[in-house]
Amino acid sequence: MADTQTFDADAHTFPVSAAFTAAHLLPDGLITAGPDGIVASVNRRAEQILGSAAKEMVGQDIRVALPLETRNGESWWTLADPWRGLRIRTGHREKLLQLPDGRELLVTASYLRAVKAGALTAVVLGLRDAEGRRRTEQDHAALISTIAHELRSPLTGIKGFSSTLLRRWDLFTEEQRLTMLAAVDADADRLTRLITDLLDVSRIDAGRLRIHEVPLSVRATLRRHVERAVASDRDEDDFTVSVDDDADEVYADADRLDQVLANLMDNAVRHGSGKVDLKATRHVGPSGPGVLISVTDDGDGIPPEQRRAVFSRFWHGPSGTGTGLGLYIVKGIVEAHGGWAEIDDAPEGGAVVRVFFPAEPV
Numbered sequence: 001m002a003d004t005q006t007f008d009a010d011a012h013t014f015p016v017s018a019a020f021t022a023a024h025l026l027p028d029g030l031i032t033a034g035p036d037g038i039v040a041s042v043n044r045r046a047e048q049i050l051g052s053a054a055k056e057m058v059g060q061d062i063r064v065a066l067p068l069e070t071r072n073g074e075s076w077w078t079l080a081d082p083w084r085g086l087r088i089r090t091g092h093r094e095k096l097l098q099l100p101d102g103r104e105l106l107v108t109a110s111y112l113r114a115v116k117a118g119a120l121t122a123v124v125l126g127l128r129d130a131e132g133r134r135r136t137e138q139d140h141a142a143l144i145s146t147i148a149h150e151l152r153s154p155l156t157g158i159k160g161f162s163s164t165l166l167r168r169w170d171l172f173t174e175e176q177r178l179t180m181l182a183a184v185d186a187d188a189d190r191l192t193r194l195i196t197d198l199l200d201v202s203r204i205d206a207g208r209l210r211i212h213e214v215p216l217s218v219r220a221t222l223r224r225h226v227e228r229a230v231a232s233d234r235d236e237d238d239f240t241v242s243v244d245d246d247a248d249e250v251y252a253d254a255d256r257l258d259q260v261l262a263n264l265m266d267n268a269v270r271h272g273s274g275k276v277d278l279k280a281t282r283h284v285g286p287s288g289p290g291v292l293i294s295v296t297d298d299g300d301g302i303p304p305e306q307r308r309a310v311f312s313r314f315w316h317g318p319s320g321t322g323t324g325l326g327l328y329i330v331k332g333i334v335e336a337h338g339g340w341a342e343i344d345d346a347p348e349g350g351a352v353v354r355v356f357f358p359a360e361p362v
Contacts, residue, residue, distance in 0.1 A: 029127030
């Protein structure tokens with residue numbers, strides 16, 4: 001059966017132009033109907049989306065062959081009414097509609113007229129499967145749910161301690177007050193990090209992550225992160241830093257590089273016993289020379305079959321803690337610099353995450 005058909009009955013003829021003969025090449029579904037609403041052509045993709053053969057639809061009233069409904073269950077054809085509506089209308093932008101069985105479709109409508117504001121000569125519908133959009137909406141819902149769950153803990157701490165101090169300030173010693181204020185400060189920092197992560201995920205998804213590259217000392221940057229970890233009650237002996245002489249300078253956004261290293265070190269500490277090895281070496285790859293920074297832990301490592309998912313959103317290691325956004329953000333930041341990220345087995349067990357930054361700014 002031909003992919004594009006012309007229907008002719010009772011003196012109602014809808015001539016399909018030569019352009020429609022290539023309709024089966026389109027990535028979207030395409031259905032055409034004449035001025036009387038009789039289906040004239042259905043391309044292959046429309047057959048796949050609807051699960052119906054073209055021969056079953058051609059010759060039917062399009063309102064019967066494709067009974068589109070709004071989410072409220074109202075007939076979209078009754079609302080749109082291409083035949084009796086205003087003649088100045090040329091169609092509708094993409095809408096999310098559904099069939100009576102609940103299947104959702106993204107539908108675009110065009111009303112063809114021989115002259116402006118003239119009589120309707122054809123109705124052309126573009127169809128797309130809504131599964132891709134549904135997955136995107138589910139990802140966004142999962143992101144909101146995850147962040148909301150993570151925000152609840154620091155907010156509860158801030159509210160609890162601040163309310164207690166306001167009501168019973170005189171009942172606490174100076175040391176107790178300082179302890180509670182320190183807890184409020186730590187929860188506020190955590191809250192700030194979560195909000196920053198949420199904004200960064202949004203920017204990465206939209207391709208709008210901005211970076212300002214400047215020459216930075218890798219050795220000084222790594223040592224600063226170790227000092228911060230030690231100030232947070234980590235043992236300095238848990239960290240080793242090794243930077244090759246020809247790998248001490250990197251072009252990167254200072255704040256973003258700090259963000260990458262903070263995420264990688266936190267990830268390494270959380271998934272190991274606490275021993276973390278930081279190393280920077282000169283590396284020449286397909287995109288040119290640059291600096292390869294490696295962060296190695298002494299944990300159980302990541303099974304090979306899971307490594308492709310490590311840098312995706314909501315990936316959690318065995319601990320199941322955190323938002324699951326850290327490595328996704330790391331990858332987004334590094335790629336915004338023109339680099340790449342990977343994960344592998346550490347030579348002595350555990351996992352090693354490597355991030356590559358080009359020697360020159362992008």
